[in-house]
Amino acid sequence: MTLDKTVGSAAEAVADIPDGASLAVGGFGLCGIPMVLIQALLERRVGDLSVVSNNCGVDDWGLGVLLGAGLIRKMTSSYVGENKEFERQYLSGELELELTPQGTLAEKLRAGGAGIAGFFTQTGVGTQVAEGGLPQKYAADGSIAVASKPKPVQTFTMRGEENEFVLEEAITTDFALVHAMKGDRHGNLVFDKSARNFSPLCAMAGRICIAEVEELVEPGEIDADAVHLPGIFVDRIVEVGPDIEKRIERRTVREGN
Template structure:
């Protein structure tokens, strides 16, 4: 039951080329920075990443982007990263943009064993009709676009509306960051770090969590657990120095 692994490097050692990986975090909050850095050092490439956003230049997934280690990204928000934009528009990176709530549910449903679900989000748009550019060539021509999705009309609350069938996501691995975790893998997330870390942790065949504070089993009140240990396979405790390494996405000051 003790799932603690001493180092990020040991935790990600078996991630192979071509793996699919869900990565938690919201902006720069709750990003598993040290697991990502360990993958950078480990050398895995041609990765498919599922994440709310694509990191920022020089941090998080931005590190793997800079090394051209990502083949494909499924994401909701891709601003704040110039290298991402460059690779996408130059044909080096395939991108599947997905509505934010739909992305979270695709991960959660994958973890719950639900292969697909209907949602009203995206009905009547290119999300349902297809034609969104997934990949460009070096000349800026679209060489791969999203396919049309199955739709169905449901009578909801006395009104017929069109819904879109979305397939769930069940990647090979998930990397998440928790504020507190115990040796059995029970995790607690802090504030907005709870947005995408829990569904990412639920979704994968192997979930690896870096934790800011490691406690013994029983120290976390069961009512406070956000993700139970059944979903988590490896726990990596961070050092005090690593915990303190937290960026500010945008520094702003007010006028005097």
């Protein structure tokens, strides 16, 4: 068995992702998104995808390009964001959406990667998150075709106080796609500042994790204490270089600088 997990191209890395696959995709907005891998999926026209990601990019970038091409069947997200097509498809009944509180989504992914089937949290208690009824898919006439189901709620005593907690199930997916600043041939990854966001959690949750990296180095060149995601969670790694296009959702500048 070889520890060298490198593949020659993004197309090769995603070649076995089939129609109907479930994907956990790293990134937050357009920060830290695996755009080269996403484009490789777009070129293959892989469809009927069920995608778990904080949001769905924007209309013409990130996961938005797959959505705009009609290749995503369901999104599990915490934020609809700046994507008008996401909103349109959801409200018209073309797209199923499992809207999940952001921290809960992160923990559901982490739990899946850690082999924990579920966990209790106070987030969502007393709301439709716990009680059910959130519209997940609309019918063409605007009625609710699919609604979220009620979740078990249980009382626990913490810090001397009794409170209700809702049971959330872990998330695992067929594949995970992530972007990192640096990686070695064994799959150890280093992310760039806030671009780390959801990526380690998504990588853990995917049965097969595919990482694109800006810089590929030899094993041992990354200090062990600097590794953000151990290579045990990564199955394939492809070098995409530092000059890939990176977009900003909203550019904010300060006058006088």
